């Protein structure tokens with residue numbers, strides 16, 4: 001089965017227990033104004049352009065015969081200044097599992113494993129489940145917003161050993177305002193997670209003046225209800241990749 005990823009990060013120590021390899025999947029139904037992975041938002045591969053190196057020579061627009069350049073309208077190999085890269089690649093679950101399985105001994109030594117992140121992994125739920133079925137007894141973790149229907153959430157979560165479940169904003173209107181979607185599905189899925197018997201942690205991004213308000217933290221603590229919760233510092237570099245994708249950072 002094919003899926004679309006935009007990064008594989010090895011030797012990660014912040015994406016779950018032990019030393020981990022994190023696979024970042026493309027596509028997310030949310031549009032959090034603070035998102036620091038804008039290349040994970042849309043499902044398809046995208047051009048990233050280093051505008052500061054571009055001299056406007058238009059060599060990349062002259063046309064080429066490379067099939068891989070066709071979707072982008074420019075030749076991704078021609079820039080003399082190395083301005084153009086593609087974020088996102090389609091990958092086969094079997095090949096990806098083989099690559100990940102090769103590090104099994106390292107994962108065992110560090111008590112780590114594989115983390116599936118994004119983007120939102122639930123958007124490629126069939127691919128994720130297929131990939132996990134092909135892993136060779138490796139510890140697995142998922143980072144998710146929890147924004148999906150109940151059936152998909154249960155099906156995907158049941159495959160994993162460890163869940164990192166985001167909670168951003170408790171108030172529905174605030175959630176819509178800052179992420180573009182209602183939090184009802186998320187809260188519904190969280191209620192199931194709390195009773196599921198899965199090992200999990202809640203993760204709250206601390207966005208100044210948005211999610212870190214006293215009111216929101218108090219309301220979130222009512223949802224988390226004493227379960228383990230991590231508060232994640234705002235990434236001050238969050239906006240740096242937007243310009244390369246031709247997007248505007250909203251904070």
Ligand code: SF4
Pocket residue numbers: 049053054055056057058059060061078079080081082083084
């Ligand atoms: S070839 Fe490179 S430098 Fe020239 S216009 Fe294209 S991106 Fe800019």
Ligand code: SF4
Pocket residue numbers: 028029030031032034035036037040118119120145
């Ligand atoms: S859920 Fe995560 S990946 Fe999706 S927009 Fe929000 S911060 Fe970005």
